[in-house]
Amino acid sequence: MIYLDNASTTLIKPPQVAQAVLTAMQSLGNTARGAHGYSLDAAGTVYEAREKLAKLFNCKRADHVVFTANVTQALNIAITGVLKKGDHVISSDLEHNSVLRPLYRMQTEQGVAVDFVPADARGNVNYADFQRLIKPNTKAIVCTHASNLTGNMIDIQRVGEIARNNNLLLIVDAAQTAGTKAIDMQKLGIDILCFTGHKGLMGPQGTGGMCIAEGVDIRPLIVGGTGVQTYSKAQPDRLPTLLEAGTLNGHGIAGLSAAVDYISEVGTERIASKEASLMRRFYDGVNRIDDVTVYGDFSRDRAAIVALNIGASDSGEVADTLFEQYGIAVRAGSARGNRALSDSVFRILTPRKKSTGRSLPCARSRRIFAVTNPLLKYICQTKICTDFKTTEPQEETL
Numbered sequence: 001m002i003y004l005d006n007a008s009t010t011l012i013k014p015p016q017v018a019q020a021v022l023t024a025m026q027s028l029g030n031t032a033r034g035a036h037g038y039s040l041d042a043a044g045t046v047y048e049a050r051e052k053l054a055k056l057f058n059c060k061r062a063d064h065v066v067f068t069a070n071v072t073q074a075l076n077i078a079i080t081g082v083l084k085k086g087d088h089v090i091s092s093d094l095e096h097n098s099v100l101r102p103l104y105r106m107q108t109e110q111g112v113a114v115d116f117v118p119a120d121a122r123g124n125v126n127y128a129d130f131q132r133l134i135k136p137n138t139k140a141i142v143c144t145h146a147s148n149l150t151g152n153m154i155d156i157q158r159v160g161e162i163a164r165n166n167n168l169l170l171i172v173d174a175a176q177t178a179g180t181k182a183i184d185m186q187k188l189g190i191d192i193l194c195f196t197g198h199k200g201l202m203g204p205q206g207t208g209g210m211c212i213a214e215g216v217d218i219r220p221l222i223v224g225g226t227g228v229q230t231y232s233k234a235q236p237d238r239l240p241t242l243l244e245a246g247t248l249n250g251h252g253i254a255g256l257s258a259a260v261d262y263i264s265e266v267g268t269e270r271i272a273s274k275e276a277s278l279m280r281r282f283y284d285g286v287n288r289i290d291d292v293t294v295y296g297d298f299s300r301d302r303a304a305i306v307a308l309n310i311g312a313s314d315s316g317e318v319a320d321t322l323f324e325q326y327g328i329a330v331r332a333g334s335a336r337g338n339r340a341l342s343d344s345v346f347r348i349l350t351p352r353k354k355s356t357g358r359s360l361p362c363a364r365s366r367r368i369f370a371v372t373n374p375l376l377k378y379i380c381q382t383k384i385c386t387d388f389k390t391t392e393p394q395e396e397t398l
């Protein structure tokens with residue numbers, strides 16, 4: 001099996017992650033719901049995980065690491081908890097719908113004004129646009145660290161400087177970079193770092209969270225069920241409890257904690273450099289194949305994602321063939337969640353219909369990440385996925 005869908009979720013985790021989940025399931029009580037040993041063990045396990053994540057992302061306070069079910073939930077809490085009626089927010093064309101939908105919702109339901117920094121033909125932003133779009137009522141900048149579609153990164157340090165100089169909050173979607181790129185919240189000027197546990201962090205699904213800088217106020221999205229200050233009508237106002245209504249995924253967090261141990265031991269720099277060299281090899285190879293179009297900018301630091309089309313092949317069909325006949329898992333589809341697809345970058349990413357010369361409508365387009373035989377052959381010949389495969393693909397079957 002060759003698994004090439006790590007941008008969606010990592011399939012092969014360090015074995016100690018599953019072991020930690022199993023141990024937790026057999027031994028942990030509920031965090032913050034009792035004074036017996038099982039409950040205290042749970043609280044200790046969760047707190048340790050906060051400490052490890054605070055260290056990994058250089059978040060000043062471990063109690064400002066809040067656990068959620070995934071990055072989508074974290075982004076919803078951040079966006080709805082920071083913005084209010086009359087505010088203006090700046091985002092970018094590179095965003096996933098985990099950022100877009102909460103923003104659009106705030107726009108329609110709360111009258112929050114939203115502007116997007118456009119992406120150019122290679123899927124890059126112009127940093128001057130962040131400055132240009134600032135208004136007197138701008139409250140925050142919300143942007144991704146890396147596009148899940150093109151792999152292009154946004155230079156968060158540059159955006160952080162703009163945010164700091166203009167007294168704006170910076171909320172970052174680190175779904176595609178947490179665990180695979182070094183992220184130093186304080187150095188980058190991030191106020192709320194949202195991450196998911198099941199991708200590059202290699203933890204279990206159902207884990208994620210946010211690291212919050214000191215002095216940032218966030219209204220909780222859901223309240224109740226904390227087991228803390230039970231008689232109070234209001235949600236406890238201190239982090240992390242303020243934003244953690246209901247029982248935490250203690251078992252998953254135990255697994256995430258083991259995953260962070262693994263990542264810290266190996267080192268994000270080493271992981272980033274390994275990923276970059278695999279990606280470069282893959283890119284250099286596929287880019288030479290006739291009819292392959294690769295999207296994104298490979299001339300600068302980027303996430304290890306390669307989006308491509310081969311002619312007019314349907315990506316869904318190709319992905320099915322790849323999986324059914326060769327055991328290769330790739331992501332097919334139009335990645336419709338991305339604003340980039342429906343706006344500037346979409347025009348470049350969508351292949352043109354040969355007969356009419358018109359762009360395919362988004363809903364019909366299943367061509368992003370399309371893969372056909374030459375690519376398959378390349379994958380197998382170069383053994384690009386050595387680290388991830390469990391069986392060797394047979395070249396003669398190509």
Ligand SMILES: Cc1ncc(COP(=O)(O)O)c(C=O)c1O
Nearest residue numbers: 070071072096098148173175196
């Ligand atoms: C950039 C980006 N943001 C958000 C998400 C949503 O992640 P989750 O499903 O873990 O909430 C993804 C998932 O692919 C992503 O790539």
